[in-house]
Amino acid sequence: MTSKSLVLGTRPPGGALEVTATVADRGTDLSLSVDAGQVVAVLGANGAGKSTLLSLLAGLLRPDTGRITLDGQVLADAATGAWMPPHRRRVVLLAQQALLFPHLSAAANVAFGPRSQGQGRRAARDVADRWLAAVDATELADRKPAQLSGGQAQRIAIARALAADPAVLLLDEPMAALDVAVAPAVRQLLRRVLRGSGRTALLVTHDLIDALSLADRVVVIEAGHVVEDGPTRTVLTEPRSAFTARIAGINLITGTAQTTHLVTDTGTIVSGRLDPSCPVGEPAVAMFRPSAVAVHLTEPSGSPRNHLPVTITELEPRGDVVRLHTAPIPAVGALLADVTVAAAADLHLQPGDPVFFAVKATEVSIYSRAR
Numbered sequence: 001m002t003s004k005s006l007v008l009g010t011r012p013p014g015g016a017l018e019v020t021a022t023v024a025d026r027g028t029d030l031s032l033s034v035d036a037g038q039v040v041a042v043l044g045a046n047g048a049g050k051s052t053l054l055s056l057l058a059g060l061l062r063p064d065t066g067r068i069t070l071d072g073q074v075l076a077d078a079a080t081g082a083w084m085p086p087h088r089r090r091v092v093l094l095a096q097q098a099l100l101f102p103h104l105s106a107a108a109n110v111a112f113g114p115r116s117q118g119q120g121r122r123a124a125r126d127v128a129d130r131w132l133a134a135v136d137a138t139e140l141a142d143r144k145p146a147q148l149s150g151g152q153a154q155r156i157a158i159a160r161a162l163a164a165d166p167a168v169l170l171l172d173e174p175m176a177a178l179d180v181a182v183a184p185a186v187r188q189l190l191r192r193v194l195r196g197s198g199r200t201a202l203l204v205t206h207d208l209i210d211a212l213s214l215a216d217r218v219v220v221i222e223a224g225h226v227v228e229d230g231p232t233r234t235v236l237t238e239p240r241s242a243f244t245a246r247i248a249g250i251n252l253i254t255g256t257a258q259t260t261h262l263v264t265d266t267g268t269i270v271s272g273r274l275d276p277s278c279p280v281g282e283p284a285v286a287m288f289r290p291s292a293v294a295v296h297l298t299e300p301s302g303s304p305r306n307h308l309p310v311t312i313t314e315l316e317p318r319g320d321v322v323r324l325h326t327a328p329i330p331a332v333g334a335l336l337a338d339v340t341v342a343a344a345a346d347l348h349l350q351p352g353d354p355v356f357f358a359v360k361a362t363e364v365s366i367y368s369r370a371r
């Protein structure tokens, strides 16, 4: 098997998507354009509207208003009532659970797409064999889904999705239901599939590493709206929404930019370096990494640092560091600090302890944010 086998298809892969859609009873109003071949990570809290976006694209849900097109072809248009059924869309959804047809063998599951597109039995089986080989599952061809492990079933589901030769691949947390031991292998397979194929893909994930390693672009959905959209690196290193900052594991404090600092709504001053693109007096975010925080039991004096009084709520072991979580501070929110295991032990830190987080101004970046 080579990664080349993942790019084989009967027509050029990749399709450009245009979405403007509202779904009233889900409180969503989504707008998005995706270029052909782009891999977009879709992030957001539970209930934000990520699955709703995928359902709209897959044809499992009709928009109340708006229009969805793929390469200019209308998939759904609420104004005219135009509607393309799911199986004709060239869009395939890969869900958390493999959802294979239980009565069919793995090979027959994979051959299903080509068969329903009108290919003969033998041709469809050839396509299936090729994709089974591509996902390292040739030896599983004759097994029924009940005889497959979760990771094996998900590999078959990936093969089935690709055998249908979709222009757009939708992935709804495809690793979420997998055992931690098998997830890395499936992730690696997806990496090959997404990087090698030139297909357009939307990947719903809660995993920062997936977003970083698989996606060109990150879209963040909050309360049914796209609130952030940009190159993966930019969104994750210069997050503008609290959600992205949290999953990126970055401390983020919103307020108004001043030349040398940010002022929160309650007047807390956070000294930092103002990004040249951030206008003074405009809404901004101050950002610093948990590893930039020094923890003190008493307020430190006489150093050019930010000192924030906080209350520890949780100590989370993370390899050779302990991540400290705090109770929310008014207008600042909860903060994170990473300290060494030795430091956490020396300080005898426990949930409920009041401490000071100290951060050098040079460790704090201040960026503009949307109002």
Ligand SMILES: Nc1ncnc2c1ncn2[C@@H]1O[C@H](COP(=O)(O)OP(=O)(O)OP(=O)(O)O)[C@@H](O)[C@H]1O
Residues within 6 Å of the ligand: 025, 026, 027, 044, 045, 046, 047, 048, 049, 050, 051, 052, 053
């Ligand atoms: N079948 C449904 N019928 C009605 N409302 C729904 C349905 N599914 C989801 N919703 C609602 O629509 C909104 C968006 O949900 P959606 O499932 O798209 O969020 P999500 O971002 O995918 O969340 P999660 O990460 O939990 O999967 C939520 O308010 C949710 O309660």
